[in-house]
Each structure stands twice: as C-alpha cells, then as structure tokens.
Amino acid sequence: MMDKMKLIAGIIVFGSIWGFAECIIGPKLSEVGLPSGALMTSIFAIGLMVTSRMFYRQRGMQLGMGLVAGTLRLFNPFGSCVVCSAIAIAAEGLLFELIWYKMSLDLRDLQTDTMRVSMGIISSYVCYVGGYITTQILTPIVSTSGFYLENLLGFIPQILSRGLLAGIIGAVIVPSVLLLKDLNIKIIKDRLYYPTVAAVSLFCWIFVVVNWIILV
Amino acid sequence: MSLSKERIIPIIAICVLLIGSFSSIYVYALNSNFESNEDVIVINNEEYLLEYLFSNIIIRNLYSINASGIALDNIITSINVNCPSCNSYKIIGKDGYSQIVTWENMQNGVLTNEKKVVFSDLPKAFNVKDVVEIEVIHDG
Numbered sequence: 001m002m003d004k005m006k007l008i009a010g011i012i013v014f015g016s017i018w019g020f021a022e023c024i025i026g027p028k029l030s031e032v033g034l035p036s037g038a039l040m041t042s043i044f045a046i047g048l049m050v051t052s053r054m055f056y057r058q059r060g061m062q063l064g065m066g067l068v069a070g071t072l073r074l075f076n077p078f079g080s081c082v083v084c085s086a087i088a089i090a091a092e093g094l095l096f097e098l099i100w101y102k103m104s105l106d107l108r109d110l111q112t113d114t115m116r117v118s119m120g121i122i123s124s125y126v127c128y129v130g131g132y133i134t135t136q137i138l139t140p141i142v143s144t145s146g147f148y149l150e151n152l153l154g155f156i157p158q159i160l161s162r163g164l165l166a167g168i169i170g171a172v173i174v175p176s177v178l179l180l181k182d183l184n185i186k187i188i189k190d191r192l193y194y195p196t197v198a199a200v201s202l203f204c205w206i207f208v209v210v211n212w213i214i215l216v
Numbered sequence: 217m218s219l220s221k222e223r224i225i226p227i228i229a230i231c232v233l234l235i236g237s238f239s240s241i242y243v244y245a246l247n248s249n250f251e252s253n254e255d256v257i258v259i260n261n262e263e264y265l266l267e268y269l270f271s272n273i274i275i276r277n278l279y280s281i282n283a284s285g286i287a288l289d290n291i292i293t294s295i296n297v298n299c300p301s302c303n304s305y306k307i308i309g310k311d312g313y314s315q316i317v318t319w320e321n322m323q324n325g326v327l328t329n330e331k332k333v334v335f336s337d338l339p340k341a342f343n344v345k346d347v348v349e350i351e352v353i354h355d356g
Binding site for chain 2: 164
C-alpha cells in the first residue's frame with residue numbers, strides 16, 4: 001500500500017506539472033499556430049495521468065491532479081474564461097478516472113499493443129471532447145450572454161472532429177509511457193523523493209505566478 | 217455471453233476513430249459548401265455583399281480588445297429589422313460554429329475585414345470567424 005504522504009506529494013507534483021504546461025506551454029503552442037488543445041490533452045494531460053497511474057497505482061489520484069492543475073490555472077488569469085478552463089481541466093481528470101476505473105491497477109489489462117493503443121485513443125479523445133464541451137457550456141453561463149443549447153449542438157461536429165487529432169496522438173503517447181512500466185517509484189528513498197517533489201512543484205507554481213505578475 | 221475487455225476496448229476505440237473521421241468529413245463538406253460565396257454574408261435571410269456593408273456602415277474601434285470593423289448593431293439597424301432590441305442574434309461561421317448573443321452584445325461587437333465577429337464585452341469563445349450568416353431570432 002502506497003504511503004499516503006507520498007501519494008499526496010505525487011498528486012501535487014504531477015498536478016503542478018500539468019497546470020504549468022496548461023498555463024505556460026499551451027499559450028506558446030497557440031501563438032505558433034499549433035492545435036494547442038489537442039496537443040495539451042493528448043501529450044501533457046494523458047501522458048501525465050497515465051504516468052501517475054503507472055507509478056502510483058491508485059484510483060482517484062488523477063482527479064486530484066486535475067484539481068491541482070485547475071487551481072494553478074486560476075493563478076494564470078489569461079484567456080477568455082479562466083474559471084471555465086480550470087473546471088475543464090478538472091473535468092479531464094474526472095473523465096480519465098471514469099475511463100480507467102475498470103482497468104486493473106497493476107495494468108495487466110494493458111499487456112498487448114492493441115489494448116495500449118486503444119486505451120490511448122479512447123482516453124485522449126474522450127478527455128479532449130469532454131473538456132471542450134465543458135468549456136463551451138460554462139463560458140456562456142459565466143459571461144453575460146447566457147447558455148444556448150443550440151450554440152453547443154451546432155458546434156458538436158467541430159468538437160468531435162477536432163478530437164480526432166487528440167485520439168491519434170493518444171494512441172502513440174499511452175504505449176510510449178507504458179514502456180516505463182517496470183520503473184518502481186517505491187524504490188526512491190524518501191530523503192530524495194520529498195525534496196525533489198517539493199522543488200519541482202514550487203518551481204511550477206512560482207513560474208506561473210511570476211509570469212502572471214510580469215505580464216499584468 | 218459477455219464481451220471481455222480485450223475485445224470491447226478495441227471496438228470502442230475503432231468507434232471513437234470513426235466518429236472523429238465522419239465528423240471531420242462532415243465539417244469539411246460543410247466548409248466546401250460555403251466556398252463559392254466568400255464575398256457575401258446572409259443577414260436576416262437576405263444576402264449582402266461585404267463590400268456594400270463596409271462602404272455604407274460606420275466603422276467601430278474596440279480599443280479594449282484592439283479590434284475594429286463595422287458595428288454589428290449598425291448592420292442590423294441599417295437593414296431595417298423591427299425592434300432590434302427585442303431580438304437575439306445568431307452569428308454563424310463557415311465551420312458551423314455559432315453563437316447566440318443579445319442586442320446589448322451586438323452594440324459591443326464588430327465584423328472585421330477578415331469576416332470575423334468579435335465582442336468587447338464577451339469572452340473570446342464568442343468570437344466567430346469566417347462569418348456566413350447573422351440570423352435574427354425573434355424572441356417571444
């Protein structure tokens with residue numbers, strides 16, 4: 001059984017890295033004209049959630065990571081609707097938990113390439129589409145205009161279409177991450193684990209907050 | 217007979233890929249339909265040349281978001297829509313993306329040279345690019 005403190009530290013560090021990527025790397029990808037949403041979900045969100053599931057073998061951890069990443073997103077108040085983005089990130093964590101709920105924690109279900117690729121496609125596509133729909137619902141509600149179901153329904157084909165890229169990248173990311181399956185996080189000594197986790201988490205939070213202060 | 221995970225998960229993955237692929241084909245087909253009418257915009261079921269709109273309607277500068285273009289409320293008033301403030305307005309893009317906004321929002325929005333509608337009082341998610349139609353929705 002994983003030590004609770006070690007697990008909480010893991011949630012914070014992985015969530016912080018995810019949040020850092022959403023706040024700092026995502027906007028840069030947009031600036032150079034890349035499809036940042038699909039790339040962020042399939043590479044960072046799914047990559048980090050599968051990595052954490054593989055190392056820590058705990059259900060609920062990925063939802064926690066989503067909450068940490070979403071909270072960090074609140075400290076980077078750029079974009080159209082910060083609260084909506086934060087909730088969408090947390091929603092991706094929740095969707096991942098639901099998709100992976102029936103999978104064995106030791107990942108013995110994912111021994112074949114077909115299963116790994118399939119889980120990559122499903123996880124990445126559903127998290128991307130789910131996160132996107134969450135934003136499309138929340139943004140009008142938070143803004144003055146109000147939510148119209150018609151707006152969302154008209155855009156559903158676009159959302160489903162854009163998810164294809166995320167699904168295809170997910171098909172590569174998940175099998176790639178699972179190549180590291182034999183690494184065991186438990187062998188890392190506490191005196192190395194906690195300082196490393198604290199340093200990485202602090203770096204992510206300080207970088208995002210300082211970036212906000214400088215740009216504002 | 218129950219399906220094992222090894223069988224059902226690849227089937228779901230294939231379905232997901234098919235949904236994404238068919239949606240992409242649908243969106244591509246939708247975009248192609250609009251390609252021949254680049255210079256025209258449909259407003260309240262009537263076609264207007266963009267050139268006509270840009271030469272006849274006041275340009276508005278939205279300094280807060282660094283954008284300028286023809287004022288959306290002026291477009292509506294210039295085409296004689298009854299009681300503009302009584303209606304909602306649906307802005308529809310070439311890719312099927314649409315947003316319904318209020319008259320107050322229209323008073324803070326512009327149609328830019330690039331056929332993009334932007335609002336100074338709404339989040340970016342309400343921006344619609346490659347606008348092909350502005351539909352007047354008669355409320356109540």
